[in-house]
Amino acid sequence: MAGVLEGVRVLELGQVLAGPFAGAILADLGAEVVKVERTEGGDDARRMGPAFRHGDALNFHIFNRGKQSVALDLKTEAGRAHLDRLAAQADVFIHNLRPGVPGALGIDGQTLCARHPRLIYGEISAFGATGPMAMRPGYEPLLQAFSGLSSTNGGEGDPPMRSGASMCDQGSGMWLVIGVLALLHRRERTGRGGLLSTSLLETALAWNAQKGDAWANEGRLPQRHRSGHPGFVPYEAFDTADGPLLICCGNDRLFAKLAHALERPEWIGDERFATNRARLAHKATLFEQLAPILRTRTRAAWSERFEAAGVPCAPVHSVPEALAHPQVQALGMLAPVPGADFSLTAMPLCIDGSRPQVQGVAPRLGEHNARHQVPTPPITPPETP
Template sequence: MQGILEGIRVLELGQVLAGPFAGAILADLGADVVKLERVEGGDDARHMGPAFRHGDALNFHVFNRGKKSVAIDLKSAEGMAVFERLAGEADILIHNLRPGVTESMGIDGPSLCARHPRLVYCAISAFGHTGPLAIQPGYEPLIQAFSGLSSINGGPDDPPMRTGASVCDQGTGMWAVIGALALLQRRHVTGRGGVVSASLLETALVWTGQKSDAYANEGRQPDRHRSGHPGFVPYEAFDTADAPLLVCCGNDRLFAKFAHELGRDDWIADERFATNRMRLRHKAELLAQIGTLLRASTRDEWSARFAAAGVPCAPVHTLPEAIAHPQVEALGMLQGVPGEDFRLTALPLSIDGQRPSHRSVAPRLGQHNAEFGAPAVPSKEGSTHA
């Protein structure tokens, strides 16, 4: 399984996150991923934070494990010759360069695919491949703000806020991989590649789709619930005697079990609370009563009781609590990097029961120039390259 994409060559011109994450997915699945970097400094992610290992920041290691690095100057004739040769040998090309850059260099999707018809070309942008903002650059928080994603996070009295994870960057990397694999399948039939276009904005609009579709079709603006849900009550986090607990009663049967564990069987017959639609009408009144009852015992005590009764619930973990949990440990999501003393999160999928493992540490800048016939990178004191 580790070599499921063995024999597939990927050329990545990726910076920081979306493009490199797409490359990391393909590398973990066994593809030979060659990361092209600037001779001076390389991927900006190498310097996103203090040096972690080998002079590079942890962020760089997270999104560039298992790759090879070739550092070339794409503004030089020699560098472009190396690029053109590597593009001709590649199955997939991924880039998230600033809009307009590839066109100015003659290596945009239509141009490069005309020269190399079997190439699957994946272009990642901020605002999309068409429209009045197509040439605008962008970053995760900008796209979350622009797309409306920030406006649906948090509670009713909170200001708009971004999600804690880079869901647009990483999600766009995922869509690029999905599109690339789809075009590889088509190439088996037609012999030709094609161009995949993905963007942070389109990804954000998919993540907000449930809310925006409700507005587009029913005129409903989304309510903000923090941990809650617009369609079910109770379906959110509550404080207990020591730590928060999230409870999900997705139907009236589960609510009846929940009420029984709280010693409030009377709620089941109370017309205000008997059905979910009535609970939605009387939400504030019910939640206030639930909150008082749950604060009488600890999170672990309630969790044990609800789990035994079949009521879906979960502790609101901190990150240290989550990664130390036996379930997370059993999944083996944190995996060691070969030859190194640290672990990184692995791909969230298994094939035939086996999770793809990290193949190697992130490369030093220009570490593999000789292997791919590129000129050596001049060594400088304090630089990150070999």
């Protein structure tokens, strides 16, 4: 399948995750993504873990697949001149540089777009483009903590917890791509590019909007439910004889099906359990009866019974269990990397029935300098064990 963004050139000054993830999405969609790296070791993600291939960590390969690498010393006038030439040839410029660095290099949005009016310029920061903390750098767990997101994870009595996934970094990359696609569409009509900005903090606040909006509009603090839900009962994981099973009764009809499947039809007429609002008020009483029943059978046995009854449920899988499941296998999400001996998770999106595939292996540092007519300066490769 030809990439839907074929013919679009992206210049990326990305470090570690948020910016590189945006570039990886655009590369999977068929754009030509030229990654500009420092000559001293390149992107820090090359060393984010043990060496996987070519001395680079697996994380680097995940977020830089299908790109080209140009190594430039932006501390020199010649390096900055080459970068400006590359920007003149690009449709999109994206970065997640530390605040203040773009201005010091003369590549802030206002300056670069004044020189190249068709350029779409996107930046990702930690705390946002304005405000008293705009110049402060930050990392994923810091922003999950600062935004209140960590305070809503876990259950009652648990300490604040970060989510396992890098929701703020990767979410910021996604928002930037959405903005890029919108401005590419506008440029078709107007011929001009534009400025995009997003941040890890804004992304965290957006992901936590249900909790934030409840406080802002109703003065209601979020309850913590681990796997549960503040608005439905039962709607969480329960222990079975051999592992946890998540049950989701999102309405009274589904609860009635659950009661029949558990051979407890009397629950349907019990005023404490008959409606979801009643179950919310008597959750502890219901769970005192429900939990011992579920521990009498295996996860597979309950899953089979509930699925036959039309009760939404799912086993709480480990990562190996999830990847081995026939449904995950059928989706073809784990895709081989062309020209490499390993596979990576592909884009969770299909276009015209086909999933955009990884375009190629992550580049070695400075591998494409010659292609872009950039002299190869002295390069310090990533350290190897």
